[in-house]
Every structure is written in structure tokens, then in C-alpha cells.
Amino acid sequence: MIDLSSCFKPPSQNGIIKMNNEFLGGLTLKKWIWIVITIVIAASVGGYAYARHSQNEKLYNDSMQRASLQISNKNYIAAETSFTNALKRKPSDKKATRLLSQTQNYMAANDSFSDRDYNSAKDGYQSVVDTRNGNETLKDRSKGKLSTIKTIQGNLKKYNKIYNQALNETGEGNYTQSNSTLDKILSDQTAKQSYYKSILNKAKQLRSKNNASLSGNTTTTPSSSSSTNEFESSTSNSSTQNNPNVAPNSSDSLTSSEKKAANAYKGSNEFTVNPKKNRINGQQITESQVNSARKEISAAEVDSNAMSDQDIKNIIKGAHDNHETIGQYVKARYK
Incomplete structure (x- = not known):
């Protein structure tokens, strides 16, 4: 008979150990491969996020630096755009928001100054100066403008006082004395600056009328009621002066039924709107x-x-x- 026991000889103890080691070694290798893959993926994702954050931070800083440079160069609209771009990179960023608001206030004050609305300009420049942690260049320029406005308003007050005195003298028929009084304006080199163009022109016109009366070419005597106090008009806060869209008060022309309807109106307009809706960063527009x-x-x-x-x-x-x-x-x- 054939002895089959030799064909099914069980593996030796050493063979079993060797097989187990090979199996476990394979599992360990696969485990390490997955660990490495996981690390690579995590590093890639983290690297992308970091690169994106770094790029965004760079664009933000570039916009802020560009805005500061534009302010130095007095390109305020360009500075406004740069601050706006910075906020696109970091929405609600306090620094960019604060500097944008300060720049816009300065621009608005400049417009008021150009329009000879010195009271509004003064308020605007003061808000720029009062901005905490604001742009120092804008603050310094605003301080200079505030000093200029103070000088202008002081001179306007002086010139209008002189003009009104001359106007009264003309009304009394003292044409020579009126001309002598007007010379205090007409001979003053400061009065020839553009800020005082209106009062200077009025002084010249009054002198011409005085000369015409002295030469006998006219019998018309200017009335003191025609005087327009430029200082008061320049410091007035009347909205009809500064806004061509505001109509004069027409309440007197309303019928009783129209007045009743107006009083009963409960809608929302520029007079009834919640004041909080007209604030930016806590400051009223x-x-x-x-x-x-x-x-x-x-x-x-x-x-x-x-x-x-x-x-x-x-x-x-x-x-x-x-x-x-x-x-x-x-x-x-x-x-």
C-alpha cells in the first residue's frame, strides 16, 4: 500500500511562524501606505487653504497700501476704490471700514468747502480729525482746512460789517464817505482771494453807484434793504441753499383737508424714516x-x-x- 501520510505532512512550527510574519508584514505595509496617502491629501488641502489665505491677505494688504499712497497723492476717489477692494477681501474689516468712512467724509468736506458751505465743511473736517486710529495725513490736512475756514469766516464777518456800514452811508446820501469805507475792502489784498469774490463784487458795485450819484448820472439811491449778508448766508444751514431739490415750505398753500391728510400720513419717507437707518458706523449721514x-x-x-x-x-x-x-x-x- 501507498503511504499517503507523507503527502499531507503538516507544516513545521517554523513554517507557521514564517507564514504569519509574511501575512502581518503585508497588513502593516498596506496600513502605512494608507497613512502616507492620508498625510499627502491632508497636506495638499492644508497647503491649498494656506496658499489661498496668504494670497487673500496679500491682496488685502496691497489694496490698503495703495489706498494710503493715493491719499498721499491726493487721489481720494482712487483711495476710496482701493479701500472698497480691501473690504472685498476682508468683508466687515474694521480698519478698512474706518479708513473708507474717513476718506469719504474728507471728500464730502472738500466738496462743501468748494461750494463755500463752510459750516458743513467744518463739520466734515472735524469728523475726519476725530476719527480714532484714522489716517494721519487726512487728519493733518483737515486741521489745516479748519484753520483756513476759521480765517475765512472771520474775514467775511469783518468785510460784511464794513460793507453794511458803507451801504447805510450810501442810503443817507454820504457817497464820498461810503466810498472811503469801501476802500477798507477794496484796498485789502486779502479780499482779492477767491473766498471773498462775492463781497468784493458787491463792494465794487456799490462804489460804482456812489460814483454815479456823485457825478449826477443817477438819482437812484441804493436801499439798505438790498444788503445781503454774505457771512450769514455762508454759515447758514438752510437745506434749500445746499440742495436744489428741496422746495420751499409750501404748507401755507395746502387746503385744510390736505393738511389733515398730511398729518394722518403714516408711511415712511425722509421725514418719518427711523434715524438709525441713516447711520453708518454709528454716525449720522x-x-x-x-x-x-x-x-x-x-x-x-x-x-x-x-x-x-x-x-x-x-x-x-x-x-x-x-x-x-x-x-x-x-x-x-x-x-
């Missing part, structure tokens, strides 16, 4: 900002004359909330 925004809206080829002050304030707030300039905001929504 000023008349100076409204006037400046109107110019930017018109420059964007949108009819600002068809908008109320509240419409303008809504645009200012909307542009701020969307991190856009006034021009960008209205072009996207009103054209």
Missing part, C-alpha cells in the same frame, strides 16, 4: 455727505435731481454695506 453723493451719482450719469435726500442716504448706506463706491452702486442698480 450728514448733509455734506448727501451733497457729495449727489455729485458722484450725477457723474455716474444717473439723474440725482429726481432723488430725495432720503433716496441719496439710502444709496450711501447701500454702497457702504455692499463695499462699493457710490458710482459703482448706482451704475449697477439705477442704469
Whole structure:
């Protein structure tokens, strides 16, 4: 008979150990392979996120530096755009928001100054100076403007006092004395600056009338009631002076039923809107900002004359909330 036991000889103890080691070694190798793959994937994802964050941070810093440079170069609109771009990289960033608001306040104050609205300009420049951790260049320039406004208003007060005295003398028929009084304005080199153009022209016109009366070419005597106090008009806060869209008070022309309906009106307009909706960073939107925004809206080829002050304030707030300039905001929504 054939002995089959030799064909089914069980493996030796050493053979079993060797097989187990090979099996376990295979498992260990696979485990390490997956660990390495996991590490590579994690590193790739982390590296991408870090690279994206670094790129975003770089673009933010570039925009902020560019804005600062534009302010130094007095390119305020470009600075406004750069701050807006920085906010696109870091929405709600306090520093960019603060500097953007400060820049816009300075621009609005400049517009008021150019319009000879010195009271609004003074308020605007003061808000720039009061900005905590704001741009120091804007603060220094605002301080200079505030000093200039103080000088201008002081001179306007002096010149108007002289003019009114001369006007009274003309009204009394003292034409020679009136001319002598007017010389205090006409011979003053400071009065020839552009800030005083209006009062200087009035002084020249009154002198011409005095000379005409002295030469006997006219019997018309200027009335003191024709005097217009330029200092008062330059420091007036009347909205009808600064906003061509505000109509004079017409309540006297309303019928009793119209007045009753007006009093019963419960809607929301620029007079009934919640004041909190007209605030940016806790500060009320000023008349100076409204006037400046109107110019930017018109420059964007949108009819600002068809908008109320509240419409303008809504645009200012909307542009701020969307991190856009006034021009960008209205072009996207009103054209």
C-alpha cells in the first residue's frame, strides 16, 4: 500500500511562524501606505487653504497700501476704490471700514468747502480729525482746512460789517464817505482771494453807484434793504441753499383737508424714516455727505435731481454695506 501520510505532512512550527510574519508584514505595509496617502491629501488641502489665505491677505494688504499712497497723492476717489477692494477681501474689516468712512467724509468736506458751505465743511473736517486710529495725513490736512475756514469766516464777518456800514452811508446820501469805507475792502489784498469774490463784487458795485450819484448820472439811491449778508448766508444751514431739490415750505398753500391728510400720513419717507437707518458706523449721514453723493451719482450719469435726500442716504448706506463706491452702486442698480 501507498503511504499517503507523507503527502499531507503538516507544516513545521517554523513554517507557521514564517507564514504569519509574511501575512502581518503585508497588513502593516498596506496600513502605512494608507497613512502616507492620508498625510499627502491632508497636506495638499492644508497647503491649498494656506496658499489661498496668504494670497487673500496679500491682496488685502496691497489694496490698503495703495489706498494710503493715493491719499498721499491726493487721489481720494482712487483711495476710496482701493479701500472698497480691501473690504472685498476682508468683508466687515474694521480698519478698512474706518479708513473708507474717513476718506469719504474728507471728500464730502472738500466738496462743501468748494461750494463755500463752510459750516458743513467744518463739520466734515472735524469728523475726519476725530476719527480714532484714522489716517494721519487726512487728519493733518483737515486741521489745516479748519484753520483756513476759521480765517475765512472771520474775514467775511469783518468785510460784511464794513460793507453794511458803507451801504447805510450810501442810503443817507454820504457817497464820498461810503466810498472811503469801501476802500477798507477794496484796498485789502486779502479780499482779492477767491473766498471773498462775492463781497468784493458787491463792494465794487456799490462804489460804482456812489460814483454815479456823485457825478449826477443817477438819482437812484441804493436801499439798505438790498444788503445781503454774505457771512450769514455762508454759515447758514438752510437745506434749500445746499440742495436744489428741496422746495420751499409750501404748507401755507395746502387746503385744510390736505393738511389733515398730511398729518394722518403714516408711511415712511425722509421725514418719518427711523434715524438709525441713516447711520453708518454709528454716525449720522450728514448733509455734506448727501451733497457729495449727489455729485458722484450725477457723474455716474444717473439723474440725482429726481432723488430725495432720503433716496441719496439710502444709496450711501447701500454702497457702504455692499463695499462699493457710490458710482459703482448706482451704475449697477439705477442704469
